[in-house]
Amino acid sequence: MFELLNKCIDSAVGSGASYADARILISKSRTISSKDGDLEEFNDSENMGVGIRALVGSSWGFYATYDLSDSSLIKAGQKAFLIAEASSKVPGRNFPLADVPIVQDEYITPHEQNPFVVSSSDQVNLLVDATYLMKKQGSSVASGRLNFWDTEKWFASSQGHEIYQNIIESGGGISSLSIGDGETQIRSYPQSFGEYRTGGWEVIESFKFLDHTERLVEESSRLLTAPQCPEGTRDLILEGSQLALQIHESVGHAIELDRILGWEAAYAGTSHLQLDKLNEHRYGSSIMNIVADATLPGALATFKYDDEGTPAQRVDIVKEGIWTGVLTGRDSAAIAGVSPGGMVRADGYGRLPMVRMTNVGLLPGDSSLEEIISSTDDGVYMETNRSWSIDDLRLNFQFGCEVGWLVKNGKITDMVKNPTYTGITPNFWGSMDMLAGEKEWVFWGTPNCGKGQPSQVGHTGHPASPARFKDVRIGVRG
Amino acid sequence: MNIWENLIEDFEKALPSDVQCELKMINSTESLTRFANSHIHQNVEEEITDVYLTIHLNGKTKNMNFNITSMKSAKDIIEKALSGIENNPEDITWPGLADKNNSFNGLKEISPEDPDLRAKKVKEFIDQGKDFNAAGYCSSNVSNVFVWNSNGLNSADTATGAFLDGIFRSETSAGSSHIGNKNLNEIDASNVGKEAYQIARESQNPEDIDPGTYEVILGPDAVSTILVFLSVYGFNAKSKVDGTSPIEIDSNQFDTKLTLIDDPFAEGALNFKIDSSGSKKTKTNIILEGVPKSFFHTRRTSKELKDKNTFHEMFGWGDSFGGIGTNLYLKPGETKKDEMISNVKKGIYINEFWYCRVLDPITQVVTGLNRNGSYLIEDGKITKPVGRLRFTQSFMKSLSQDNVVSVGSENRFADSEFGEGILNVPMLHLKEFNFTGGVSG
Structure with a gap:
């Protein structure tokens, strides 16, 4: 991958950029959502591409493409330079880039179970069971969501950086919505829109969704008849x-x-x-x-x-x-x-x-x-x-x-x-x-x-x- | 496009005969030149070719999306999609694939705009107020979408858009303006710059006023924000399915001066003429003289609510979002801006809203702030610029019967909290709007 990145960077610098850096990413994500005990959405996503940034004077240009062929990478470097050159027609004041250590290194998020290796049925079932339970316990709309990301990044710069990182993130949450007369009340766990961390499937297991369904339903329902928060x-x-x-x-x-x-x-x-x-x-x-x-x-x-x-x-x-x-x-x-x-x-x-x-x-x-x-x-x-x-x-x-x-x-x-x-x-x-x-x-x-x-x-x-x-x-x- | 034709051919060959399949591709070049402190500081272009696949087999559904580079082969993708599908729960709201007779072809070959032209537009904007600090963006995009399904539907369309949005700032004020068009060449950057500069100049040294209920005149961008909230949380049929929409069809919920139409075929409309099921869109009445006439439906919501599909599925959004109109026009009235101001006893002109959030979807009570140009109007005249105010107001009530005093006579594409180019609206004069806080909280 670093060879591909350097083609891109060399093309930008060869065109006249004073500095260039580029990233190739392979990004995987998974979204699972469930409502009232049904699977609402299951989507797996994967994409791959390169983004290159070039500096001309005080002006940046950035170009990104999905096409990683040699000719495309060379064109991407040239395009980033041309965009920076267009920026330089309405320029700001010149600045140096702050110095940072130039490193070659790699890093992988510590994790126990990669969420893309864990059975997707187990993931679906956990969410479907939680929303089924909440619906049965009296929720008007019981919903849940899980998201996973597995991102591989290769970064290189014209100063000599070569860094590989693999970042793994997992998270999700459940909520119970109660609908009353002209109002809705909701309770969510672990927090609204879910809780997210770096790590694998073990992050989700630690939430123990099923232990919290009864409380969410009881509280969202009780809120409908609760008094307004005083002013x-x-x-x-x-x-x-x-x-x-x-x-x-x-x-x-x-x-x-x-x-x-x-x-x-x-x-x-x-x-x-x-x-x-x-x-x-x-x-x-x-x-x-x-x-x-x-x-x-x-x-x-x-x-x-x-x-x-x-x-x-x-x-x-x-x-x-x-x-x-x-x-x-x-x-x-x-x-x-x-x-x-x-x-x-x-x-x-x-x-x-x-x-x-x-x-x-x-x-x-x-x-x-x-x-x-x-x-x-x-x-x-x-x-x-x-x-x-x-x-x-x-x-x-x-x-x-x-x-x-x-x-x-x-x-x-x-x-x-x-x-x-x-x-x-x-x-x-x-x-x-x-x-x-x-x-x-x-x-x-x-x-x-x-x-x-x-x-x-x-x-x-x-x-x-x-x-x-x-x-x-x-x-x-x- | 050859990529698309090859993709269909590969998927047709690799697809087992008992599988229902929908394949989509979005191919676009999006370019955006950003400026701040009166110079260009960010300038980007991205070319994408993303593919979206939906597979349905024995009552079960799976979605995948990927880009051309990450895809090994059609066979590999189909195998991945089918793997484990038998363990999924049954998809009880599966609505089926779109009918092949809904196919539409509006594909055009259009090249992306040059970054030099965007830089020129930015300079024309900045030049209108050299003593103030300018910031904003100029964007252009060309997008092609393709949809094929195993029912025989094959649709494609092209959309282009260009936008200039900017502010001028002084030590004590800011003023903004916005314009959208299909063609970057048609954007009058000087005029947009003049308008933003004038607002910033006239908004200097604002004074604080007490919170309370005021008459308001809302500029197009503020009107657009109200309508986009009602679209997402009210007219989006998914919110009706979930029980959180306040909209009741055929009831007198809005002021009779309001008519909102989604018209993808209107001259100058910026967005696609097909929805993401591949079906040709139609002109849809959303509000007719204050009466809600239709939700924005997807195949799933029309099935769940047993209502006619309005073809509002969104490209790139999942089933859990639902649908909204993307070519919305609020019918103009006959009142010019000066006349509107002259009819206000004591009120506030608001150019733009900021950071609006729903407190409860079913009441549509929303909190947010004003920015980039607000004035106090007294006895039909603008008397002074005013500072930051926080409102907490039901957007439903703001447009309810007898609360709309007049509708402006001129429409334009307006920006909103959830994006640009989807709403073309005039100004509105509203009788009551509730401000709950000022600069000091």
Whole structure:
């Protein structure tokens, strides 16, 4: 494969590019979905192709094709150069690429059972059994989904990188939807849209779907008659998977250097963060410690090298509440004068690598969910995301959860439906005063992070444990 | 295309006689030039040839997709598809293959646009506001789709599209504009740039206003977002099958000023004239003078709801999504923009919505924000730009009877939360819209 990649790269450099890199991918994926005890969808996918990136002056060109013949590879290199040359007609300022070690290496995701070797009937049956059971237990719509990815990547650059990686990811989830008079209520497990990690079939086995069906059905049904979440300002306790999405939206995207530099301004937006405030800006309370760590075993965004050949790293993002780090690529790091963090990835061979969250997580504290609840006089405990929205500076957000529980005088009392909360990023994180510890720290994974044009779907990780936030506006309704 | 003809021949030879088979191929070149900080920073082109296979045998179904490079042979693919199929549960909603009489051929040979032409359009946009910071994209695509099935259906179609979408930013404001056309040459980049620049200039130093219920005038991109949400979560018949759609056919759910039609054969329509079953699409009334007339059906949902198929299966999407219209036109009214503004006592003009998410599909309560140009209108005049507001509002209620004051007289292709080129809409003046938060939360 490296020989093929070098044909492509030589063609781009021979045409006049100052730098070129290329990736060949063989991507396998499997999607299984089930509804009410029936198989709704079974799809196996496999594709293979090359994407090449060429730099001319300060301008990039990217070309991708499924055709790996010699003539096509040479044409691909030339096309990448010609596209970069067209870009250079409306140029930006020149920049060097930040230096990274030039390596030849390989990496395979540690896993016990490759999900494409495990019997597909076992996979189908697990999901069909779970949704059948939920339907029988009274769910209006019982659904489940499994996704598996097996991605082989070969990366080479004109600087001499030659890296092979085989990334294996697995995940899925089940949910029970109850339909009432003009409303729907849902409960999901392990989290809304499923839980995803690097690893094989053992990831799915660890979820033990069948142990959770009865609770999901009972709770989704009970929510129909539960009172509305009260409106007002109260203490908010977030379960780990909801906190993971809170981190994703109000920290993860805000610290992407391409956004901070304005590269995503017209689409995904920019950031409220300004680089000249790095190491000064207070992001949250003193118990807020965020790291971006692509080396965490089993987390969804774990790999050995990113799609620019930069080694995976652990980078401090927020230390004791102070903003200290950003997510970078080789070009954005050079422009901003910071170290490249190995955080650039692409969605398949056909997409341009761009800054992507790795495992951006909140380090655990020294409390526990039990302790947090017992020390709360008047609050709401919310579980499992149902809706999310945040402005294009990543400041003003509103989240809805599947279920809320009133907390009075240190005890969970009533279930409430349609719980929502809203806030402003630094105020919200500044109000975090209790954080559960390592025993409740889970490597939550988000498999559906949209960014870029053409659109790319990224897989990101967000380790988190439950936490409490003081005086949050909750219960917003239309 | 030779690849397609060879593929059909190979699959016909390798296919056991008792197997029902549907084969599709998407061959496309998609090019996109992105700019930010007033220069081109990303510029990409991708050529794909992806193949989608559905096999049905003894009541059981399996889907596979792959690209030409990863495929060893038709025989190998069919063997993989059939392997283990007997252990799958029965596919009780299998609707059968499309009828061969639904075949349609609209294939054309069209070459992709040159990156230099996209760069030229980008420069024309940027040149309209040199004192501001420009960002956006210019894209062009040529897509060919092919569908064959073992019933004898053989269809193909070609679609092209070109879009320019951009913003200008100052320290305190942003303004956006968007245009779509079948042909990149027809895109008037200067005009789009002028509009975005004017909005950005007039939106400088916005003031915060209190949340509450306001009259609103929605620009085409905001209208498009409301309609695309109602399409996906309401008119998509899959949501009706799942019990989560608020749409009731033949009821007076919308304002009588609203008529929404899906017309793949309208002049300038950007998307395919066949659906992914290979069937020729038809013109479909979705809302007629405020009354829902049809869901967007696939073969499966039409079978499950015992309703007539409307041929809205989507290329590249699985059965679990359902279908939506991709050539939607909201019928224009007679009210010009200035007249619309002059009829507002106290309200807000919103150019674009941002990050909208459904709180409950059956009520269609959605939360989101405004961006890229919003103004306060008082006594029929724009009085000042306004800052960020969060709305929490039922999209069903926003278009319900007597809440639409007027419909704009000019349509254009508009962007939306779920993509561009599928909705061609005018502006709308709505009587009430609920804002639940401001800049401070």
